[in-house]
Amino acid sequence: MKKYLLTPGPTPVPERVLLASAKPIIHHRTPEYGQALSEGIEGLKYVMQTKNEVFIFTASGTGAMEGCVVNLLSPQDKVLVVNTGAFGRRWVEIIRSFGIEPEVIEYPWGRVAKPKDVEKKLREIPGIRAVFTQSTETSTGVVNDIEAIGNIVAKTEAVLVVDAVSGLGGQELKTDEWNVDVVASGSQKGLMLPPGLAFVSISQKAWKLVENSKLPKYYWNFKAYKKSLDENRETPYTAAVSLIMGMQESLRMIKEEGLEHILRRHAILASATRAGVEAMGLELFAEAPCNVVTAVKVPEGIDGQRLVKMMREEYGVGIAGGQREYKGKIFRIAHLGYMDRFDVIIGLSALEIALSKLGYKIEVGKGVAAAEKEFLK
């Protein structure tokens, strides 16, 4: 059976990138590798819209998140987490693991963070060192208003740390213009790469925290990464060379298409997906839906876990279910990275067929038609 990957990470990897990654391995202490690494970092700055320093880690995206926590903070620091879902909760869990009890503004899943709440909390609790949140919250399909939050945090002594693991390269994120001090991201989403690389960009304001941070660290030590990069265009430890070579290629593709075009493409795919599911009579889960993944409520009487399984096993179409307490209650279709209009059509078509089979009353073709109309606009 032919297979289609429509999950919010890993996302499909273009043939050009797969082949670049499959080239014979090179050594990580050579000029050739230094060139690929430098090109990768320059490309990431382009996608992140930043002039800040960028580091590349061999890790899952969660590794970049942990790196931010242990490099920015010291015991007894006051920090704030703006938590809108599973990945907001991950910030809380990581910070707690390192002995710091964060202040948390927690929203019910599906809701968007309110910048006013952040403003209020920062006023109420003086001396907050860092604010942690998500650009796109992959678990709920919400996009937070990072520009507004950035403006608020910039007026304080705190730094703003944004998890853009799923958002980067699909959802607008003007790192410098929006005053985002630290961005954490990963390779397997908008960057069209396999999982295994994680990225961090860091402002000068945030670097001051790094210089004074007292939490224990070794593998994630930003200072070691900076030294290695400045002195030798290297990483301190043997990096995932094949993924770095693939990244060189994927970033070339991104530059060829152009970031503006890429972001517009994601916006169009997202609105077509939303139109499609709504035409099927389904309800969106996210209060402020993002452009990289659409979360949809499972309709009454349908088994959501069975739906996702059926789409994968009977039709070869991989979408994601809900996480944690939303298992079986929502499903999530990605339009992220190396995807285009007919990936959306595939997803909607498979969804119509599977829902029908499960007994959901639906006039098949209506979802697909609604998406096509969006494309015709």
Next chain:
Amino acid sequence: MKKYLLTPGPTPVPERVLLASAKPIIHHRTPEYGQALSEGIEGLKYVMQTKNEVFIFTASGTGAMEGCVVNLLSPQDKVLVVNTGAFGRRWVEIIRSFGIEPEVIEYPWGRVAKPKDVEKKLREIPGIRAVFTQSTETSTGVVNDIEAIGNIVAKTEAVLVVDAVSGLGGQELKTDEWNVDVVASGSQKGLMLPPGLAFVSISQKAWKLVENSKLPKYYWNFKAYKKSLDENRETPYTAAVSLIMGMQESLRMIKEEGLEHILRRHAILASATRAGVEAMGLELFAEAPCNVVTAVKVPEGIDGQRLVKMMREEYGVGIAGGQREYKGKIFRIAHLGYMDRFDVIIGLSALEIALSKLGYKIEVGKGVAAAEKEFLK
């Protein structure tokens, strides 16, 4: 120019593995991926010669080392590092980064650890919780007597933690028979994979320390990996899927050849390399040379860094120089992973040519001849 990679990691990746890694990406929460992960873990147990639990991390080998430290230890623990080179020093650095000052038995680079010294130290300092050392010390080409050290440590309450990043799959390591409680390893050496995966095996004796460990951790938390594996055949965070798919293939190759044959092949390649360099009048650096990399003293009057650079840039043959204070003073030729007899011949031939060019008095062909004689035995 055609290129040849004879460095002690990354090592060449077989075409079969490159192609398996280049297949379309799959999702990491699917039965297909669970199968690849399980096969990977079973294969690692075969290579490690263990029935212990094995975890796979998306990281460089150093990540596995950090994982061992933060999962086994608590503040105020007494630990011992048996330090024979750059990677022994890495144990010391990681342990110190987490606030523990280890006892250290330090040997000059090139020397092998003396099991009697370990025995004495364990007797002198009661209550040592863990002993950290290297199987093969990549920086010096030494192989330590892990069997003897294992027998000593097994009689105490301490656990033995062995860095086998460069040794695994090339140098004999009978994890269970030799009482090695914890093995840390990586993908880019004997396992014939690109860098990006790190492995840890852990005994029941060591698991008791994990259960009581108080050092902070999140990404490396062994308990989370165990839970995810036991419940869903998954990793807690999005793993490097393409490398896991490659690993499935490389471990099939390892089983096809058979571990015994692989270890014998490495022993033959190592003795041929040693015979070759000695026939050139060069001196081995390691007191107890290992089977995965041969470290050689740079002869008087020759610029070691220029030698390594010339071999790479003029002949396309990548070998490694010395690390830290041995930069320029030694060079290292690997015979590790996907290498066979004629890789040794290439290395020795390029070395003869380059040394001649640099003015070292040598009868070219003698090194190659000596290696051929070893192969004829």
